[in-house]
Amino acid sequence: MTTLIILLLLFVLLFSGLPVAFALAGLGLAILLVGGFSPLMAPQALWGTIDNFILLAVPLFLLMSNVLLRGGVGRDLFAAVQAWVGHWPGGLAVATILSCGLFAAISGSSVATAATIGTVAIPEMEERGYPRSFVLGLLAAGGTLGILIPPSIPMIVYGFITEESVLKLFLAGIGPGLVLVMLFVIFSMIYARFSTQYRASDPATGEERRSTSIRALPSLALAIVIVWGIYGGIFTPTEAAAVGFIFSLLITGVILRTLSWSKLKEAVVDAMTTTVTILLIVAGAKIFGKAITLYRIPQDISQLITQNFDQAGMFILVVALVLVVMGLFLEALSMMLIMVPVLAPSLEYLGVDPVWFGVFFVIMIECALITPPVGLNLYVIQAVGKARMGEVARGVWPFLVLMLLTVLLCYIFPDIVLYIPYKI
Amino acid sequence: AAETTLRITLQLPLKSHLGQNLLLFKQEVEKNSNGDIEVQIYDSAQLYKDKQVPQAVGSGAIEMGVASLTRFVGEIPAVDIFYQPFMFNSEELVRKATAKGSTIRGPIDDAIMKTGSRVLWWQAYGGAIMLSKGGAVGTPEAIKDKKVRVFGKTLGKFVEAAGGKPTLMSGSKQYLAYKLGTVDVGMTGVSGVKSRKLWDVMDTITITNHADIEFIVIINEKFWQGLPDAQKVIITAAAEKADLAVRDAVSKIEADAFAAAKENGMKVYTPTEAELAEWRKTATPVLEQYKADAGELGAQLLKAAAELRN
Amino acid sequence: MMRIIDAISDWLGILAAWLFFATGIFLTFEVGSRYLFNAPTVWVEEISQLLLIAGVYLAVSRTIHRRQNIRIDALYGQLGPRFKKVADVFALLCIIVFSGFIIWYGTAIAWDSFIVGRSTGSILNIPNWWSEGLVPFGFVLVALQALTELYRVLAGQAWGGGAADDHTDTDLKATLGDGP
Numbered sequence: 055m056t057t058l059i060i061l062l063l064l065f066v067l068l069f070s071g072l073p074v075a076f077a078l079a080g081l082g083l084a085i086l087l088v089g090g091f092s093p094l095m096a097p098q099a100l101w102g103t104i105d106n107f108i109l110l111a112v113p114l115f116l117l118m119s120n121v122l123l124r125g126g127v128g129r130d131l132f133a134a135v136q137a138w139v140g141h142w143p144g145g146l147a148v149a150t151i152l153s154c155g156l157f158a159a160i161s162g163s164s165v166a167t168a169a170t171i172g173t174v175a176i177p178e179m180e181e182r183g184y185p186r187s188f189v190l191g192l193l194a195a196g197g198t199l200g201i202l203i204p205p206s207i208p209m210i211v212y213g214f215i216t217e218e219s220v221l222k223l224f225l226a227g228i229g230p231g232l233v234l235v236m237l238f239v240i241f242s243m244i245y246a247r248f249s250t251q252y253r254a255s256d257p258a259t260g261e262e263r264r265s266t267s268i269r270a271l272p273s274l275a276l277a278i279v280i281v282w283g284i285y286g287g288i289f290t291p292t293e294a295a296a297v298g299f300i301f302s303l304l305i306t307g308v309i310l311r312t313l314s315w316s317k318l319k320e321a322v323v324d325a326m327t328t329t330v331t332i333l334l335i336v337a338g339a340k341i342f343g344k345a346i347t348l349y350r351i352p353q354d355i356s357q358l359i360t361q362n363f364d365q366a367g368m369f370i371l372v373v374a375l376v377l378v379v380m381g382l383f384l385e386a387l388s389m390m391l392i393m394v395p396v397l398a399p400s401l402e403y404l405g406v407d408p409v410w411f412g413v414f415f416v417i418m419i420e421c422a423l424i425t426p427p428v429g430l431n432l433y434v435i436q437a438v439g440k441a442r443m444g445e446v447a448r449g450v451w452p453f454l455v456l457m458l459l460t461v462l463l464c465y466i467f468p469d470i471v472l473y474i475p476y477k478i
Numbered sequence: 479a480a481e482t483t484l485r486i487t488l489q490l491p492l493k494s495h496l497g498q499n500l501l502l503f504k505q506e507v508e509k510n511s512n513g514d515i516e517v518q519i520y521d522s523a524q525l526y527k528d529k530q531v532p533q534a535v536g537s538g539a540i541e542m543g544v545a546s547l548t549r550f551v552g553e554i555p556a557v558d559i560f561y562q563p564f565m566f567n568s569e570e571l572v573r574k575a576t577a578k579g580s581t582i583r584g585p586i587d588d589a590i591m592k593t594g595s596r597v598l599w600w601q602a603y604g605g606a607i608m609l610s611k612g613g614a615v616g617t618p619e620a621i622k623d624k625k626v627r628v629f630g631k632t633l634g635k636f637v638e639a640a641g642g643k644p645t646l647m648s649g650s651k652q653y654l655a656y657k658l659g660t661v662d663v664g665m666t667g668v669s670g671v672k673s674r675k676l677w678d679v680m681d682t683i684t685i686t687n688h689a690d691i692e693f694i695v696i697i698n699e700k701f702w703q704g705l706p707d708a709q710k711v712i713i714t715a716a717a718e719k720a721d722l723a724v725r726d727a728v729s730k731i732e733a734d735a736f737a738a739a740k741e742n743g744m745k746v747y748t749p750t751e752a753e754l755a756e757w758r759k760t761a762t763p764v765l766e767q768y769k770a771d772a773g774e775l776g777a778q779l780l781k782a783a784a785e786l787r788n
Numbered sequence: 789m790m791r792i793i794d795a796i797s798d799w800l801g802i803l804a805a806w807l808f809f810a811t812g813i814f815l816t817f818e819v820g821s822r823y824l825f826n827a828p829t830v831w832v833e834e835i836s837q838l839l840l841i842a843g844v845y846l847a848v849s850r851t852i853h854r855r856q857n858i859r860i861d862a863l864y865g866q867l868g869p870r871f872k873k874v875a876d877v878f879a880l881l882c883i884i885v886f887s888g889f890i891i892w893y894g895t896a897i898a899w900d901s902f903i904v905g906r907s908t909g910s911i912l913n914i915p916n917w918w919s920e921g922l923v924p925f926g927f928v929l930v931a932l933q934a935l936t937e938l939y940r941v942l943a944g945q946a947w948g949g950g951a952a953d954d955h956t957d958t959d960l961k962a963t964l965g966d967g968p
């Protein structure tokens with residue numbers, strides 16, 4: 055009963071338009087007070103949450119991707135990929151997806167990925183006769199690769215909540231990320247094959263390929279340095295973020311010379327804004343989390359789950375359904391911060407690998423990012439493509455199906471997720 | 479319902495030996511109070527990380543908590559006597575030093591009381607060992623120019639004195655750090671080797687016993703003063719029982735952990751007397767620093783420790 | 789007066805942004821010094837941690853002023869102007885009351901640590917109240933800024949006095965730069 059009342063209050067507060075961080079923190083404080091627990095826990099949680107080395111990676115990955123963005127790296131990447139695959143059937147769509155995948159390997163956010171590639175890809179694809187809603191859907195969905203292919207800010211947050219190794223989570227995202235890229239590519243090629251309006255591009259000349267590739271090379275090198283540096287044990291994910299940031303400054307400021315002082319200032323301030331809004335939600339969720347822990351709500355829910363499910367499959371199916379529904383309305387990161395602490399205690403009992411569950415959760419968040427009415431990537435593509443919500447939403451559903459298919463594949467073949475972190 | 483609720487925050491999981499020891503306390507208190515006192519354990523840092531516990535209990539945000547003794551080193555530098563190299567390096571010495579009201583533990587408990595928390599009992603965790611790859615850490619020479627994981631400032635100074643490079647990191651980061659080679663040598667309690675399966679990443683244990691790791695269970699002093707006398711008696715009795723139980727348990731836990739480490743292919747090395755003498759000589763500056771930092775209380779404890787040895 | 793509060797919030801936000809920038813430099817230095825000179829530093833992790841706490845709590849009031857905090861506007865977006873105003877007043881009141889609690893209890897915590905003399909016990913041995921005090925300090929700014937915005941909303945002006953931008957717009961600006 056208490057659980058239902060708290061849940062109801064949370065939804066009322068969230069939908070009233072109160073910032074998510076204050077809804078979680080305020081409700082948490084209120085239930086501490088009502089339950090006769092010490093309100094000192096609230097400021098302690100605000101302090102203790104941010105006092106964490108893992109979360110230090112958040113501002114640094116954001117700084118890196120903002121600097122790359124302002125430095126026009128998205129355009130360079132897209133031009134290079136297009137020069138190589140643009141003349142294939144559905145070549146431009148394939149180039150768009152591959153560019154999203156590549157940018158995802160240097161950015162931890164799906165909004166950044168969708169916006170960066172969207173800005174350059176949408177006009178070109180429309181010019182080539184791709185139907186508008188397909189283009190918009192492709193970009194909205196392609197952008198979500200940003201949080202599945204490492205680095206990934208939601209994975210950092212998941213690692214923070216569950217004390218799982220961020221390194222393992224990052225590595226676990228690679229397999230499903232590649233599967234998703236492949237499915238998107240196959241779908242686009244089939245789609246173009248049967249489309250009537252679409253005209254294929256002419257193959258690029260060798261000179262075009264060479265010059266565009268050279269410009270994209272430093273950014274590709276950066277992606278490799280980060281993945282190899284984390285994987286090879288040169289540095290921790292947090293340090294990788296710092297090193298990546300400094301390298302991104304060198305690439306855009308010194309090598310490509312596309313980053314002006316004013317662009318740098320914008321990048322730095324914007325990274326700060328996103329950091330503060332994200333970390334404040336994480337801290338607010340911590341207050342809420344402590345409060346419900348004192349009411350023993352996660353413990354009770356976990357008990358309920360272990361009494362009613364003895365099979366991981368059924369549990370995953372139910373969680374997936376709940377996440378699809380919640381994902382329609384809830385902001386993606388909040389969904390993770392509310393749900394994971396409650397579900398995590400059951401994982402061990404059900405024999406679900408927490409790293410696998412993290413990747414599963416991230417794919418479900420990707421779905422939430424592109425399902426109307428609330429989905430950050432929908433909004434971004436709406437703005438970038440000067441489109442109406444309906445147009446984007448219409449184009450998104452085939453990709454949504456492919457994402458859910460990926461979840462299914464990861465369930466049937468867990469090695470897609472677990473092979474790289476555990477067996478290499 | 480219960481008249482009194484004792485909430486205890488613990489950094490480690492319930493299945494750890496510290497968690498099991500809290501369960502013993504819980505059963506004892508709940509049984510003897512006929513349900514008037516309820517004990518709730520919040521394990522795995524659900525509520526607070528180890529470093530937040532002194533503040534959380536001292537300020538009364540939560541009634542009870544478990545913290546490592548040396549968490550208090552900022553406000554009470556003298557507690558680091560337990561990390562002074564080879565100060566209490568036998569089970570016998572440790573038992574004497576940590577007995578309730580002893581000349582070592584007594585003054586420390588009094589000092590902690592001034593931070594707003596009463597010490598109910600001490601939880602033994604075991605002695606410190608060194609972990610390495612490809613050869614034991616028999617002498618100070620073996621860590622010269624090596625990066626060494628430490629878990630306290632004093633242990634850092636010890637490593638520096640031997641010419642190594644200390645890196646302060648939390649227990650949970652060890653596995654990755656050893657695997658990645660962020661550090662070359664590790665310093666930890668042997669039970670941690672077993673629970674974290676550190677034999678995957680390191681191959682040798684050297685039983686240096688250069689420090690004694692202690693946790694303390696504290697209760698907010700204002701809260702304590704508000705309890706009825708009958709409840710204080712029950713809690714004190716249960717605490718004493720738990721104190722003895724964990725100290726007896728730890729010897730067995732350490733023996734099991736060494737056995738498990740050997741089973742999993744680790745070599746276990748015990749330094750010779752000559753090697754130990756060399757270590758002690760190296761550690762002199764650490765002791766000098768302690769004398770400088772730990773003030774009157776430190777001097778008093780050093781004197782008491784010397785008396786215990788004789 | 790309101791202008792001054794806006795300016796302080798904005799300025800501290802920019803300061804926070806450069807504190808994050810500094811952590812990037814420090815941590816890279818740490819990696820470099822570990823590999824090039826085989827000498828891990830003793831101060832980088834702790835200082836970076838302190839800067840993160842400082843950055844976050846110094847900058848919250850700027851995000852309130854510019855209305856950049858993430859919120860769910862599925863319902864809010866559909867409301868008419870009058871109901872939006874009610875929702876805004878409610879949101880600001882919640883923020884003010886919450887800040888009041890954090891200022892009060894957060895100060896109690898920092899004060900307790902100050903009196904007892906708690907410190908990190910690490911090699912730098914930084915007093916705990918430095919970083920603990922940042923939380924109530926940040927929320928003093930949040931409370932002042934939210935009061936300012938409450939006055940604006942009640943007076944029929946725009947939240948943020950024109951500086952505000954909706955979160956989706958912010959993210960867009962954050963990601964788009966000056967576009968193609």
Ligand code: NA
Nearest residue numbers: 158161200205
């Ligand atoms: Na990414």
Ligand code: NA
Nearest residue numbers: 381422425428
């Ligand atoms: Na959605």
